[in-house]
Amino acid sequence: MSVHSDAYAASTQPEVTARLTVYLVAVGAFALGMASYVTAGLIPMIQTAFTIPVEAAAQLVTAFTLAYGLGSPLIVAFLPGRYQRAGLLAALGLFVLANAASALATELSWLLALRALAGVGSGVYLAMGIAVCATLSPPAKRGKAIAIIMGGMASGTVLGVPLSLLLAERLGWASAFWLVAALGLSALAGLAWRLPKLPTAATIPLGRKLALLADGRVLAILTVSLLAAIGSLGMYTFIAPFLAEPEHGAIRSIAPYLWVWGLGGVAGSFLIGPLADRMRGPALTLAIMLCLTFALMSLPLAASMHPWLAVLPIALWGAVGWALQVPQNNELIRTREAQGDGNFAVALNESALYLGSAIGAAGGGLILLMGLPLSSLAVAAGTVGAVGALVQLTNMRRH
Structure with a gap:
C-alpha cells in the first residue's frame, strides 16, 4: 500500500509544482497589469507633485510602454537558454526594484528612467513566465496555464488599478507604486522558494533566433495579434469620447463601461483556457477575431438604441480581446518548441500588442482630425478586426 502511495505521490509532484508555479507567475502578472495602467491615472497627481505640464507627465506612460514593447524582446533574444530560471527571477526583481524606486523618485528624469526599467522587467517577466509555465505544464494543460497568467494580468488591470488609485488618493501617488512593488515582491519570494530547476535549453545563436521572423506561421500569428491590438486597444483609447456623443447616449461617467470591459476581459482570460486545450489554436483564434469584429461593428448601433445596450458588445469586446493572447501564445510556443525559441516568439507577440495599441491610438486621432x-x-x-480574421483564415488554409 505504501509503495503505491509513494509512486502516486512521485507522479503527481511535478504536476503540483507546475500548478503552484503558474499561480505564482499569475500573482506577478497581476502586479504587472497594475503597473501597466496605473500611471495614466496618477498623471494629475504627479503633475501637481513635480510641478510639470500634463504632456510631460504623460511621457511616463510612453517610457513604460516603449521599453516594454522594444526592450523586452532584445533581452529575451540575448538571454542564454541555461539561464531561464535566473532570467525570470531577475526580470521580476528588476520590476520590483524599479517600482519601489519610482515611489522614492523626486525628479521627473529619474522617474522616466525608472518607468522604462519597470517596462523592460515587465515584458521580460511575462514572456519568460508564459514560456516557463508552458514548459512545466503537460501539453494538454498549457492553454489553461497561459489563461491563468493572462487572467492574473487582466485582474490586475480591472481590480488592482482602481484599488491602487484609491490608495493614491488617500496616501499620495507614491503609495500606488509601493503597492505594485509589494505584490511583485510576494510573487518573487514565492518563485524563488518554489520554482523548480528548469530543463537546460540549448544555447541558440542570435542569428538563429532572428530566423523565426522568416517563419511564415510566426509572422501570421504576430500579424493577427498586431491587427487585433490596433482594433481593440485603439478603440479603447477613444471609448470615453465615443460614449459621450449625444447619438451614443451622452454618457457622463465612463467608469461603469470600463468596468464591464475589464470584467469581460477577466472572464474571457480564464474561460478561454479549457477551450484552448480542446480546440485547435488557429480555429479558436479565427472564432475570437470574428467575435471581436462583430462586437466593435455593433457598438455604434447598440449605443444609439440605448446607452445600457452598449454594455453587451463592450463585454464581448473585452472578453475576446483579452482571451485572444491565450491561443496565440500557445500556438507560438507549439510552433517554435522544436527550435527552442518559444520565449522569444512570445516576447515578440507582446511587442506586437503594444505596437498595435500605439498605431490604433494614432489612427483614431487621424480619423478625428479628418x-x-x-x-x-x-x-x-471592426474593419481592422475583419482584416485580421481574413489573415488568420488565409494562414489556416496555407498551413
Missing part, C-alpha cells in the same frame, strides 16, 4: 464622426472609429476598428 472630421469624421466618432462612430467611424468603431467601424474602422
Whole structure:
C-alpha cells in the first residue's frame, strides 16, 4: 500500500509544482497589469507633485510602454537558454526594484528612467513566465496555464488599478507604486522558494533566433495579434469620447463601461483556457477575431438604441480581446518548441500588442482630425478586426 502511495505521490509532484508555479507567475502578472495602467491615472497627481505640464507627465506612460514593447524582446533574444530560471527571477526583481524606486523618485528624469526599467522587467517577466509555465505544464494543460497568467494580468488591470488609485488618493501617488512593488515582491519570494530547476535549453545563436521572423506561421500569428491590438486597444483609447456623443447616449461617467470591459476581459482570460486545450489554436483564434469584429461593428448601433445596450458588445469586446493572447501564445510556443525559441516568439507577440495599441491610438486621432464622426472609429476598428480574421483564415488554409 505504501509503495503505491509513494509512486502516486512521485507522479503527481511535478504536476503540483507546475500548478503552484503558474499561480505564482499569475500573482506577478497581476502586479504587472497594475503597473501597466496605473500611471495614466496618477498623471494629475504627479503633475501637481513635480510641478510639470500634463504632456510631460504623460511621457511616463510612453517610457513604460516603449521599453516594454522594444526592450523586452532584445533581452529575451540575448538571454542564454541555461539561464531561464535566473532570467525570470531577475526580470521580476528588476520590476520590483524599479517600482519601489519610482515611489522614492523626486525628479521627473529619474522617474522616466525608472518607468522604462519597470517596462523592460515587465515584458521580460511575462514572456519568460508564459514560456516557463508552458514548459512545466503537460501539453494538454498549457492553454489553461497561459489563461491563468493572462487572467492574473487582466485582474490586475480591472481590480488592482482602481484599488491602487484609491490608495493614491488617500496616501499620495507614491503609495500606488509601493503597492505594485509589494505584490511583485510576494510573487518573487514565492518563485524563488518554489520554482523548480528548469530543463537546460540549448544555447541558440542570435542569428538563429532572428530566423523565426522568416517563419511564415510566426509572422501570421504576430500579424493577427498586431491587427487585433490596433482594433481593440485603439478603440479603447477613444471609448470615453465615443460614449459621450449625444447619438451614443451622452454618457457622463465612463467608469461603469470600463468596468464591464475589464470584467469581460477577466472572464474571457480564464474561460478561454479549457477551450484552448480542446480546440485547435488557429480555429479558436479565427472564432475570437470574428467575435471581436462583430462586437466593435455593433457598438455604434447598440449605443444609439440605448446607452445600457452598449454594455453587451463592450463585454464581448473585452472578453475576446483579452482571451485572444491565450491561443496565440500557445500556438507560438507549439510552433517554435522544436527550435527552442518559444520565449522569444512570445516576447515578440507582446511587442506586437503594444505596437498595435500605439498605431490604433494614432489612427483614431487621424480619423478625428479628418472630421469624421466618432462612430467611424468603431467601424474602422471592426474593419481592422475583419482584416485580421481574413489573415488568420488565409494562414489556416496555407498551413
